[in-house]
Amino acid sequence: RKEVEQDPGPFNVPEGATVAFNCTYSNSASQSFFWYRQDCRKEPKLLMSVYSSGNEDGRFTAQLNRASQYISLLIRDSKLSDSATYLCVVNNSSRDDKIIFGKGTRLHILP
Amino acid sequence: DGGITQSPKYLFRKEGQNVTLSCEQNLNHDAMYWYRQDPGQGLRLIYYSQIVNDFQKGDIAEGYSVSREKKESFPLTVTSAQKNPTAFYLCASSINRGNFNTEAFFGQGTRLTVV
Numbered sequence: 423r424k425e426v427e428q429d430p431g432p433f434n435v436p437e438g439a440t441v442a443f444n445c446t447y448s449n450s451a452s453q454s455f456f457w458y459r460q461d462c463r464k465e466p467k468l469l470m471s472v473y474s475s476g477n478e479d480g481r482f483t484a485q486l487n488r489a490s491q492y493i494s495l496l497i498r499d500s501k502l503s504d505s506a507t508y509l510c511v512v513n514n515s516s517r518d519d520k521i522i523f524g525k526g527t528r529l530h531i532l533p
Numbered sequence: 534d535g536g537i538t539q540s541p542k543y544l545f546r547k548e549g550q551n552v553t554l555s556c557e558q559n560l561n562h563d564a565m566y567w568y569r570q571d572p573g574q575g576l577r578l579i580y581y582s583q584i585v586n587d588f589q590k591g592d593i594a595e596g597y598s599v600s601r602e603k604k605e606s607f608p609l610t611v612t613s614a615q616k617n618p619t620a621f622y623l624c625a626s627s628i629n630r631g632n633f634n635t636e637a638f639f640g641q642g643t644r645l646t647v648v
Binding site: 454456463464465466467468471509511520521522523524525526 | 566575635636641
């Protein structure tokens, strides 16, 4: 099993729709989790951290399920500007201090 | 302003030459990382360092070398031994809080092309 796995997509979603991404991780001792956004030919930028209790930031909601070892990202009322690649990130600091990136899920919001 | 700076933004290298990519941060972060990204692909870890004068190989370290003589700096050398060096190189840093690292902050990247 890969350390961090995501559906590569692309997800083609009409503007205004709700879209959900899932990400699974293999190390049960992972300590911290994040979602990043990467635009074409740019560096990844932090979208939000993922907390055990779940967290929300405007149209974005992130959740963590430790028992099943997955994290999710929900985008409501999607905008054209949400088109990007979304990267799931897991910190395996309890073992080897590495920050592990998933390969990303491409999202295209259609007008 | 605090941040992480990579230079140059674009770099062209002849085959057989070594080249060094610069990464500097003034965020007082302990940990620094180098990733490589190929078109349409995810990030692959080359090297990382949690403290000064110490670094570890990532998943694709062959053909690369690094140093961490100062907390602020983590240069990456792409040697002639790297077979396919053309890629987008990203440097990142994070805070080491003992038993976990905080989120990573990235530089703007260096696009290396071998001609």
